[in-house]
Amino acid sequence: MSGKILSRLYLAAVGLFLAMPLIVVLGVSVNEKQDLAFPPVGFSLSWYAQIFFDPEWRRALIASVLLALSSAAIAVSIALPLAWFLWRRIAPWANIFQLLGIAPFILPPVITALGMLTFWASSGLYGQPWTAAISHGIFFVTLPLVTLSLGFASIDRSLTEAASTMGADDRTIMRTVVLPLIVPYLVSGYAFAFVLSLNEYIVAYMTVGFTLETLPIKIFNALRYGYTPTMAAVSVFFVFVAAIVFGLIAIFGDLRKLLGAMSSN
């Protein structure tokens, strides 16, 4: 019995450690005046309104959301045919592409960032907004690649075999059997890439940092010129977006399975 209480206490202590900075930021974000007092003095949601109505913050918000939407789409567009091919064909050497897709995520991010910086600088395209979308798309290709590989592995091959016996060609099978089965994995892969791209700083900074301000870049720049509660509000906003997206994945998909709770085949 006491063991149960102890284990609850331990879980709660780790939870508190993880929540502590976020609680303080939440408190700071509702200050009435422009200072970072905690506990907050007065109550105001005006700093949240500022994310959407202050032209500079709104521009950063729009840039971040557009970047995340497009780079997640690029990541999925690369991962889907690759994962399908690896599932459909026996071609051991093609695994090298899987390795290439996972490498940017395993290596320290500053390496991908610097690689992208030298590449775009050398090709003369440095600073174009779309270069950030491609860079993020490559950087986060790992996430849809992993979820889609899990998704393909979970398809019962006798289903596709039955379809093929009954005369369906590859394209029909793909449309009527395979795609419907992997849509949840496709969506979660997109969502993972979206949330991480929204939060990403170093790759975005090294590729387009001087021409385009995403929210993380704007927060970091603001850190140097003095703190405002808006930064706290943006941080809380980010935590909420992440919690909602992952919460939705948990409700409509199987988060435990995605995180490896069950063996993949």
Next chain:
Amino acid sequence: MKREHTRSLTDYAPLVYPGLMLIIFFVVPFSTMIAVSFFQRDPAGFYKTAFVFDNYARFLSLFFGQVLGFSLLLSVLVALCCVTIAFPFTYLLVRQSRAIQTVWLVALLSVLSLSEVIIGFSWSTLLSRTAGISNLLVWLGLIDQPVALLPSFGAVLTGMVYQALPYSILVLYPALVRLDPTLVEAARTLGASPGRAFFNVVVPALRNTLVATIIMVFVFALGSYLLPQILGRPQHWTLSVLITDQAIYQSNMPFAAAMAVFLVLISLALVGLTLLVGRRESAA
């Protein structure tokens, strides 16, 4: 539909687009970076084409040695702290109901996906004089007046443990979920206390997983580029910070590239080591 061998060139068609994207936008940039590491600095632009080893020769300085030593030491400390906290945590987590596990996983993913900028900002607020934790201590009567707890080594370490802890838990999670529960039950039936069963049965059974996780978290911590800047002093800067600094603020791209190549080699060697450890585990 069985997995089939490729019969004709058209079977490779689906691979063309992903293959090209990965080669053009990952392999080529990576190679460019390696090439640039042999180039010369050009104060007016990005770099001058050359073939010199100067950038690598700079590694031999005392300053670089100190930064490297500090980065490795800090990352080792972060990895050890994280796994020490995360291993018992994950062990207890997988014993909760599915619903509770899912709620925890959502929370862990939300913290893990947070930008380093936001983690840095949050901790700098939490450790600050005006809004920080020291106000709580004053209120409790433990200290007389609020103090700023940063910049300091402790702040950097705390921030990086915070950043890497969800990652450590999620790396350990699959191994612990799949751990055969009868192992612990057998130990308990034979009279071991829960603590003893944990240390004498679970820990040794997952020794290789633990080693692999420590290395993974170590590589993850090596990549931290903002927390040492926001929470520490210049002497707490790590290799990742130095690379960013050289590339952006000192506009010395060749030197930054040389350091990045060096960091890749360290990381690859360590990731290779985890694969080796993992293989031995599955063979056993």
